């Protein structure tokens with residue numbers, strides 16, 4: 421992999437100059453989770469930490485690397501592990517705000533050039549939703565394009581397109597059928613080498629189907645990258661920053677999908693029963709399974725009985741669920757606030773009368 425293939429541009433090259441002088445290397449974040457990172461670099465794929473200094477000075481999620489970020493990193497001697505020293509300035513930033521009174525910003529992905537807003541031309545067709553997605557896209561700084569999928573199911577294509585044109589304000593509109601592979605050529609301008617794209621759209625609009633078409637692996641739900649882990653076994657792992665055969669980079673983080681995907685917490689303990697029961701054996705009840713002594717999970721990873729990738733994925737899902745729970749909490753607080761406002765109004769009315 422060379423840097424251009426990963427999306428490197430003069431914009432990043434310029435801000436990297438002082439770090440190059442200090443002997444650091446550039447890399448791009450492919451997975452970010454709980455301050456452990458998978459980085460793509462000229463030398464291949466690396467696992468990375470951030471410096472203690474960075475952790476100490478961080479005041480919000482913005483101060484931590486996110487998927488898509490370019491970072492300056494130092495290599496740990498004799499190890500296949502890097503230390504992230506700095507995050508290069510972001511060209512674009514995709515974040516989400518919850519629905520609550522004052523939900524803190526959640527950074528989803530960065531340095532996306534094009535956001536493909538996907539809508540279905542079936543019953544899912546909804547102009548208000550397209551508008552909301554357009555707002556998100558514009559806020560991010562990325563250029564949007566509207567993909568109208570499932571054209572094969574639509575018998576009023578012209579009319580639907582005209583309706584979308586009315587809200588699109590000049591944003592390109594691309595009707596296609598992901599499943600049939602029809603109309604995909606119109607995406608070519610956005611799938612140029614080094615261009616970073618992301619798909620945004622509700623559950624069921626066909627993001628996975630289109631992703632698979634673009635990857636050329638129709639049978640897989642997500643791209644699986646084969647690799648050999650440190651113990652020499654083959655593992656398949658999901659990458660959130662993918663290099664498409666066209667040379668474009670596709671960002672697909674759960675964060676971009678979670679609104680619709682994770683609306684209940686019930687599945688997690690069942691899905692990860694092994695980890696849940698290991699956690700019962702940790703010395704501390706509030707063990708974060710990080711550097712605590714007597715952590716059963718770290719021990720299981722060390723002796724090979726628990727796959728690191730599996731734990732990684734568990735933690736990721738857990739933090740997403742926690743995020744949603746917080747958001748729902750805030751929505752509840754807002755409702756409560758409204759209720760009290762009403763009660764106060766009534767009291768005021770009564771006391772006047």
Ligand SMILES: Nc1nc2c(ncn2[C@@H]2O[C@H](COP(=O)(O)OP(=O)(O)OP(=O)(O)O)[C@@H](O)[C@H]2O)c(=O)[nH]1
Pocket residue numbers: 569570571572573596597598599600621622623624625626627628629630677681
């Ligand atoms: N008729 C038709 N069906 C499609 C098309 N694209 C996708 N589908 C179907 O729509 C359903 C949902 O597609 P997915 O690709 O899983 O949708 P998604 O956006 O990835 O959904 P989430 O993973 O829940 O976010 C599947 O049954 C697909 O086969 C299309 O162009 N035409």
Ligand SMILES: [Zn+2]
Pocket residue numbers: 699702703707708709710712714715716717718
């Ligand atoms: Zn533990």
